[in-house]
Amino acid sequence: MEGRSAADIDAGGVLPGFTGALVRDGYAAYRHLTDAEHAWCGAHLIRDLRGVHEQDPAGQEWAEVMAGTLLMAKKMTEQAVAAGRDALTTDEVSHIRACYAGAVAYGRQQNPPDRDGKLSRAGTLVERFATHRDTILRFTVDLAVPFTNNQAERDLRPVKLQQKISATWRTLQGLADFATLRSYLSTAAKHGQDALDVLKQLFTTGPWLPQPAVSS
Template sequence: MADGPLSDDRMAQINADYTTILAKGDTIHPIKRRKDGSAHRKQSYPTNLLRRLREYREDVLRFLSDPEVPFTNNIAEQAVRMPKVKQKISGCFRTFDGAAAFCTIRSYLETLRKQGVDLLHALVQSFQGETPQPAMG
């Protein structure tokens, strides 16, 4: 972690806050029950999310116990954001091959960007048949 490991007190507070947030969610989005008290098979999206957050609590809070796990998944989210925006704006990709090509190009450009390469220059070179290769390692 950027500021070092979390103290035991801070980890306990985050765990307590997590429990409180789930409890508040349960009051706002309670489990739908039948007259016999059993849970309906189909629940609301928020109720299902609360169930998963409770079920996968250890995974959600893994950053507390494992300093190698980042607090945020922004890198993973950013990797899928552009294809989802493209899909949302266009309605869909016309073909699977088109979607695959889009993802390949995006991945290539994102790798070059992270390596500090001028993307316009890289694209010009690519269209001239001299595609720059990302650095390995």
């Protein structure tokens, strides 16, 4: 897959029919994956906010306020999960949304359009937060949705490292075998399994498989 357009994504077979939560960056081509529930990666958002704030700390205080709101919400969801809760309270969600709305209002105050009605880079970022509030805050109403997609990026890093070392894959089968093995080890690690143990099991008694969840 050479490009990143919607057509390229479909041609590459990226998440066809995926119906779970897709934690992603703001790239517009992902929006056509309409079967999924979309959530915006918090790490990308914090990075965008930091970028405008560092250029003009006094004139872009709203960005610091918004970043603080996101990090506050992240901490609240983490504490809820640690306490065994499956959702934030209505009051907690309302508090987060009120802080969020305040940050957007402050951002609009600090970044009015020019005489032609055009917005600056910071003003455009403010409107992005205003337009995509529900997508950005999805992690606050569904605690199974992570704040960032860092885990997915970490899972892809070994592939990029191998590609960098070898410069290219000699065969398509070799690439498929590498991806299968990495997927096996990554899934095992997420379930607390030791890599060496599951590799030994793979070549002796058969592959390790995660146990299905037991419904109550």
